[in-house]
Amino acid sequence: MSSTTRKKGAFAHLITQLMKLPSIGRKSAQRLAFYILKMSSEEASAIGQAIIDIKEKLSFCEICNNLTEEPVCTICTDPKREGTKVLVVEEASTLYSIERTGEYRGLYHVLLGTLAPLSGSEISGEAVKKLIARLEKGKISEVIIATNPTIDGESTSIYLTRLIQPLGVTVSRIAFGIPVGIDLEYADEVTLIKSLQGRRVIEQT
């Protein structure tokens, strides 16, 4: 038992640890701690074990940097996937959001960060080298860049385009525009301009 735990007691220590999670303040942490207290020992151990497992068993896919328990992730090894398309995302969390749509059946590449021209930080060279190595094998014909529509995401997109286009691979960027379910009058100018630039012809049914 650590000295902190001894000083504060196990309950206070659990609250302090839970407060390290995003969006968890003291009150929420206290509520969760009481809930855990009411759980059976097996259930509480299962939560603890799950946290230990993701730290010990998960690693980055050797091909695409997705999170996986095996050396290569299930998406990269899936033979039903369209092997000619690669969608580039900043973080694995974006990959899961896109996977939830069920619309995209190609492969992925996770950059594990972006360029940040304002702070001067650079992108992971290893992740970019992996992507270029995949493209040089010649099977991939299109790279879809799905970085965030922020200055960092845009800089990364420009950077990747300059690297990829000389390899003869088509580079496309995901569309920007109006989110579904909002009133257009509340949309800001940049979003409206982007949506007009990315308009499409309605096909006759």
Next chain:
Amino acid sequence: MNARLEGRGSLLRDDVMALLTTEAIVLGGIRLGEADKLVTFFSLKRGKVKGVAAGARRMKSRFGASLEPFTHCHLILFEKGGDKLGRINQADIIRSNQSLREDWTCIELASQMVNLVTQITPDIEPNMEIFKLLLQGLELLAVGEDRRLTTLLFINRLVAYSGYQPHWDHCLKCRQAFKAGASAAVYFSSISGGTVCSNCAKGIRPLIPISHATRAFLSASQKMDYVRSHRLKPSPVMTQEMGALFNDYISSITGRRFQNFALETGTTCP
């Protein structure tokens, strides 16, 4: 607004809260928590201010693109007084400067402008001249032909408006005015903040040698209106000299290594 709260933020006591409504330029922002953003602005009424935009990273956020760097906006900030971070209530775009975020050279040069303002200006100290300069600088970058010259002229003016005006017209030591077309070498001392003649240069280190043409260009451009000073066209050698001079001077002011993108002739995309 209470007249006491106008102007310098140091007058804003710890227990005083106020609603600041002002024009502002977004200098940058960092992710905060799960979906929030901590944004730094250079505002017309209060200079450099920071605020938290709750939920700004969510898809249906009311802030939209208004908190992206280089945006000129109408800002409503709820200031909490003292060192506490304000809360951004509203930010409406006046000019988005979106084109600056879509071109690599523009991203680099505009980032350099806002980074310099962030580093050189103190918090909560209004400076209308710097606000106007940054506004014009970003507009000129978006539409201008010679973007690197725009950036060099911006730096030359920014150091002057920030209280670091170098002496260009006379020697710092002997106070003798430099003559137009003189052939003797001139040196720039970042530590002393100005130029010294070759006679007085002994014993002062480090020094950056510059030509009389560069010294005259920097002096003349500072006396002209920023937009009109673009009529002056420096030679490539003068541009190099100015770049080396500002690299050293800005580094000595901020204490951080300064890399002048305006010096590069080609792309610096990594």
